[in-house]
Amino acid sequence: MSVAVPGEIRAAPPSGAMSARLAYRRSRVLREKAIESVLFLAALVCVFTTLGIVFVLVSESVEFFRQVSLWDFLTDTQWTPLFADAHFGIMVLLSGTFTSSAVALAIAIPLGTIIAIYLSEFAPFRVREVAKPFLEMLEAVPTIAFGYFALLFVTPLLQRLYPQLPGFNLLSAGIVMGIMIICYVASVAEDAMRAVPMSLREGSYAMGATRFQTATRVVVPAAFSGIAAAYILGVSRAVGETMIVAVAAGMQPNLTFNPLEPAATITAYIVQVALGDLPHGSIGYQTIFAAGLTLFAFTLVCNIAGHMLRRSFREAY
Amino acid sequence: MAYARDLAEVRLLIASRKRWDYVFALLGLGALMVAVLTLTALFVDLAIDGIPRLSLDFLTSFPSRRPERAGILSAWVGTSLVMLVTAFFAVPLGVGAGLYLEEYAPKNWVTDVIEINITNLAGVPSIVYGLLALGLFVYQFGLGESILAAGLTLALLVLPVVIVATREAVRAIPQGIREGAYALGGTQWQVCRDHIIPYSLPGILTGVIIAMARAIGETAPVITIGALTFIAFLPPSPVGPEFPWLSFDWLWSPFTVMPIQMFNWTSRPEAAFHANAAAAGFILIVMTLAMNGLAIWLRYRLRKKIRW
Numbered sequence: 001m002s003v004a005v006p007g008e009i010r011a012a013p014p015s016g017a018m019s020a021r022l023a024y025r026r027s028r029v030l031r032e033k034a035i036e037s038v039l040f041l042a043a044l045v046c047v048f049t050t051l052g053i054v055f056v057l058v059s060e061s062v063e064f065f066r067q068v069s070l071w072d073f074l075t076d077t078q079w080t081p082l083f084a085d086a087h088f089g090i091m092v093l094l095s096g097t098f099t100s101s102a103v104a105l106a107i108a109i110p111l112g113t114i115i116a117i118y119l120s121e122f123a124p125f126r127v128r129e130v131a132k133p134f135l136e137m138l139e140a141v142p143t144i145a146f147g148y149f150a151l152l153f154v155t156p157l158l159q160r161l162y163p164q165l166p167g168f169n170l171l172s173a174g175i176v177m178g179i180m181i182i183c184y185v186a187s188v189a190e191d192a193m194r195a196v197p198m199s200l201r202e203g204s205y206a207m208g209a210t211r212f213q214t215a216t217r218v219v220v221p222a223a224f225s226g227i228a229a230a231y232i233l234g235v236s237r238a239v240g241e242t243m244i245v246a247v248a249a250g251m252q253p254n255l256t257f258n259p260l261e262p263a264a265t266i267t268a269y270i271v272q273v274a275l276g277d278l279p280h281g282s283i284g285y286q287t288i289f290a291a292g293l294t295l296f297a298f299t300l301v302c303n304i305a306g307h308m309l310r311r312s313f314r315e316a317y
Numbered sequence: 318m319a320y321a322r323d324l325a326e327v328r329l330l331i332a333s334r335k336r337w338d339y340v341f342a343l344l345g346l347g348a349l350m351v352a353v354l355t356l357t358a359l360f361v362d363l364a365i366d367g368i369p370r371l372s373l374d375f376l377t378s379f380p381s382r383r384p385e386r387a388g389i390l391s392a393w394v395g396t397s398l399v400m401l402v403t404a405f406f407a408v409p410l411g412v413g414a415g416l417y418l419e420e421y422a423p424k425n426w427v428t429d430v431i432e433i434n435i436t437n438l439a440g441v442p443s444i445v446y447g448l449l450a451l452g453l454f455v456y457q458f459g460l461g462e463s464i465l466a467a468g469l470t471l472a473l474l475v476l477p478v479v480i481v482a483t484r485e486a487v488r489a490i491p492q493g494i495r496e497g498a499y500a501l502g503g504t505q506w507q508v509c510r511d512h513i514i515p516y517s518l519p520g521i522l523t524g525v526i527i528a529m530a531r532a533i534g535e536t537a538p539v540i541t542i543g544a545l546t547f548i549a550f551l552p553p554s555p556v557g558p559e560f561p562w563l564s565f566d567w568l569w570s571p572f573t574v575m576p577i578q579m580f581n582w583t584s585r586p587e588a589a590f591h592a593n594a595a596a597a598g599f600i601l602i603v604m605t606l607a608m609n610g611l612a613i614w615l616r617y618r619l620r621k622k623i624r625w
Binding site: 028031032035036038039040042043044045046047049050052053055056057059060111114115117118119122123131133134135136137138140141142143144145146147148149151152153176179182183210211212213215233236237239240241242243246247267270271274275280288289292295296299300302303304306307 | 334335337338340341342344345346348349351352353355356358359362363366409410411413414416417418421422430431434435436437438440441442443444445446447448449451452453456473476477480504505506527530531533534535536537540541542543576579580583584591594595598601602605606608609610613
């Protein structure tokens with residue numbers, strides 16, 4: 001890399017005329033200020049994005065709640081916003097979201113934790129070098145491809161074990177979603193475990209503990225808040241996941257906690273409405289913003305809790 | 318005598334404790350295998366179902382009601398154009414924001430607010446970005462269901478990825494380089510332009526590739542802003558035969574993208590369309606995995622080569 005000679009220095013008069021130098025200096029300062037402001041505006045885009053999300057969701061939801069009371073929204077047990085006899089019970093969509101997420105987490109949390117402990121405490125260097133990029137790849141697969149896989153590979157497979165399983169069901173969507181978020185849970189949890197100081201492990205080994213004892217009785221408790229953050233962020237992922245459930249779980253609103261049934265989640269409902277052609281400003285159009293606000297609020301709480309746990313963990317070491 | 322018996326007991330104890338080490342190592346490998354096998358099964362499934370459908374015709378035909386004649390022409394053209402818009406906005410904004418936060422930002426509450434926003438935005442479900450775009454870009458700004466609206470939406474979605482990658486790359490540059498440049502009288506921007514940006518370029522590039530791979534595969538936000546699933550025409554060409562040769566009418570054109578085309582074919586009941594979906598999915602997954610592979614390789618080389 002050649003060192004660039006700033007052209008401005010050559011442009012400055014060598015005679016030392018004070019006014020010219022001052023003018024040059026001022027233009028330089030001005031240009032620096034201008035560039036800093038432009039970069040600052042680029043950084044502010046993120047703040048405006050959040051404000052935009054809150055503004056859009058809240059303003060459309062306010063319109064919605066003018067027509068539907070909050071009480072009905074939270075307690076009604078039917079979700080039929082597009083029927084003549086319209087009901088707006090978000091519980092119906094929440095039950096689908098809850099069930100598919102529960103299936104996903106039942107897979108992602110144990111497997112993700114085991115993988116994290118294995119990669120951080122057991123795996124030889126070579127295995128880790130190969131496994132980590134592979135897990136990243138798993139995270140990079142487009143979710144629509146996972147949806148296809150859930151509907152046309154996992155569901156037929158499950159139907160062989162249990163023939164009464166309907167073509168659309170929360171179980172296969174949840175299983176595939178769980179495998180998708182394994183890598184996410186594993187990588188956050190592994191980061192937490194690797195941040196545990198070596199001296200703790202050395203102390204444990206010096207007392208004659210085995211690898212397994214060190215991992216489960218020293219490293220995991222020491223990294224607990226970081227691991228908890230991984231779980232919470234995993235919950236947020238599962239709740240916000242869209243295409244897998246939209247493809248594989250069906251889009252029928254169904255108040256159920258049985259993973260063997262088809263049901264719509266909040267996200268799948270939004271996709272279903274967006275696929276249709278609802279006029280701007282109608283109640284059906286506003287429902288997706290009310291549903292989206294519920295989703296956003298929930299994931300926001302999860303994300304903030306997760307990041308606070310992670311940060312408190314980082315401060316501890 | 319008693320000593321020998323104790324020794325034997327202790328050895329037994331050690332052996333039984335050690336056994337748990339092996340059991341757990343096997344368990345860990347098994348758990349890893351679940352992830353690896355799923356990715357392999359997904360890939361092989363798409364390949365088996367989709368490769369028979371892959372042909373030049375598939376790439377150069379519009380979607381059709383007859384599955385054997387349908388193709389992904391409008392989808393891949395749409396994806397390319399949307400990615401162009403996304404990169405055009407996400408790269409300068411992301412690099413600028415990353416540079417600001419690492420090199421310029423004072424330690425105050427404004428910076429804290431920006432940082433908190435970035436971490437939170439990285440965790441917002443993608444469909445919420447779709448709702449933002451539907452309310453703001455499509456209706457408030459009047460962009461309609463256009464390539465521009467989709468590109469902007471995906472740009473906002475991947476912005477945190479570019480920012481975080483930029484910040485990590487910039488942070489890795491040793492302080493001595495900055496001090497050397499400042500000692501020679503460089504201004505802050507000169508230091509950034511001539512040193513910080515060039516040295517962090519490979520790291521930034523890695524982040525940009527990962528961000529683009531993510532944007533290519535995103536379906537939900539693009540559906541939410543109302544991308545159509547059946548498009549049998551191409552957007553107006555960006556280059557024309559007449560002066561000024563460049564036209565930006567394509568920005569306002571309706572469009573479809575690869576994942577939406579795949580979603581549309583997947584959700585139809587006929588098996589013949591599923592083969593089309595698999596073919597489109599195969600192309601999509603090969604593209605995203607190749608891009609991620611490239612990024613991982615770049616990062617690996619970077620880590621090996623750079624000695625400050």
